[in-house]
Amino acid sequence: MIDLDQAEERLAILRDWFSSFTAGFSLDNEEDQRNIHLKIKHTHEVCINITRIAQGETCERSKVLTAEAVGLLHDIGRFPQYARFRTFDDRISINHGELGAEIISSTGILSAFPPGEQAIISHAVRFHNAFSSPKSDDPEKTFFLNLIRDADKLDIWRVFIEYFSSSSAERPSAAALGLPQLNGYSDAVLSCVLRRQVVPISKVKSLNDYKLLQLSWIYDLHFKTSYSLLIERAIIDKMTSHLPPTKEIQQLSDSLKHFAHTMGAEPPSMPK
Structure with a gap:
């Protein structure tokens, strides 16, 4: 039986880790910082989306918490990607999904999570940006991967609606991939x-x-x-x-x- 109090605590620690991790990518250049902020806000909005989808699909509370963890970590590869390459274009830099999964592994940030949940979250982060979902024999991995792919798309649409509705001076320069x-x-x-x-x-x-x-x-x-x-x-x-x-x-x-x-x-x- 899943201890929901422990699950809530793990998620709270993960939220704090995300805040500390992204704070390490604060950049002096205003345009660069606008691009970093774009991905921080995107992450928070994706967490809202994935929670709403999971709740709408009548998921139990433990699955909603796992879904939020996926949303929180899905784009952590974006921050070192931008810091190194000054772009969000995977074609000319690095696959940010794979980089995110590598960060999860190298930092051990999911070590307090049950092994099965660690595997689900890492899989979702690694493949959330794939052109199509890879086949998996694990229905839980497939479910959470589909959740994050939907939640991500819903907020990318928001990002670009706001982008095209704003002045060129206000637009995050990396959003449109040049x-x-x-x-x-x-x-x-x-x-x-x-x-x-x-x-x-x-x-x-x-x-x-x-x-x-x-x-x-x-x-x-x-x-x-x-x-x-x-x-x-x-x-x-x-x-x-x-x-x-x-x-x-x-x-x-x-x-x-x-x-x-x-x-x-x-x-x-x-x-x-």
Whole structure:
């Protein structure tokens, strides 16, 4: 039987560790510090998301606590990644999921957790940013990995909605991966989304392509609660408002909303 008081205490210690760990990456340059703060806030928001999803999926309290631990640690690789490379682009630096798992191992920060829970958390951190979820024979590992992948996507959408709604002076410089702002978007990227496929980053040539890539993640959510949060936050409308107002984008928006409502609630009538 799980001792919930001990589980709560372990999580509290982990929260304190995270605060101390990230404080070690305080940087003098204002732009660099804005990028570090972006990931600290992102982590806190992901913890809120993953807790809401776990609760929405009627998880018992012990699983909700494990989920928050996953959320807290999922991006710890981002801080040394940025400190060393000044980028969040894994393609030109280092895989931040794998780095995060290595930090967990080298610091022993999960040593007080039961071995099975340690394995679940490390697995989720290592693979949360993979293009697709790796196959696993362990249903618990799969469950928590899917939780963090959904919670992460939900907050990345928030980050970019705020990014595109703010002035260039206020934007965290590393968020957009150095992609150029072009007027249009790639037919190949749009075609992927229309086929309900997740867009690979290799196809992305511009910020508009990157927005379409993020919209394609809607087809890679795993829980009804995740779709409900997507709908509640009007993410599709907010994201597509920053794309060119073409007939194709409107059709895509309608299709995505219908899909989300089908997965998370009762489907609305399709537009004519």
